[in-house]
Amino acid sequence: MRKRKCTACGAVKALGEFYIHRRSPGGHHAACKVCHRADVNARRRRRLAEDEADFRARQRAACRRYAKTAKGRAAGAAAARRYRRTAKARARRAARTRLPADAEARRRILEYCEAVRTAKKIHCAFCGRRIPKPDRRVAHLVPVSRGGAHTRENLVVACARCTVSRAPRPVRLPAGMEDGI
16 A cells, blocks of 8 residues: 655655645645645635625725715614614713712702703803703703813703803803803
8 A cells, every 4th residue: 555745744644545636746635635624724714714804894885885875874873863772872871971979969960950851941051041942951060071070069051052162161150140940
């Protein structure tokens, strides 16, 4: 029985352990069937990984193009609305609000926010205009991002325009203005 040495693993095996390859010297592959199969599978996995990376890049580009269309924007807005209703989104929003750990302080803040929502006439603490219900905001005098506390004393009622225009800067109330309720 004739034998041959595998170039991959170095083991000497019978010719039956090698694939037939007519163009190679000796008429058989240089690597045994086990090593040859492992090499073929490794090359296939590399090629699939490269194809997958290329596919993902093409997919991301297609998603970006779709998001720029009217239909894509509508689908994105619908997905955002669905996400906002999930428990994960609610938990993230609650963590962002940084309500105080003190139960009494937290209760006062929540009562104040509820009073803002239900009050009939409310005036902006910054500009003094009467605020319709959709435009009411509870704003911080000293923003939380600038070290302001999330306490009742740091909260005021503001209209949407004043809230956006003042950005995250501390503001002093005009003379004679209160918190708006």
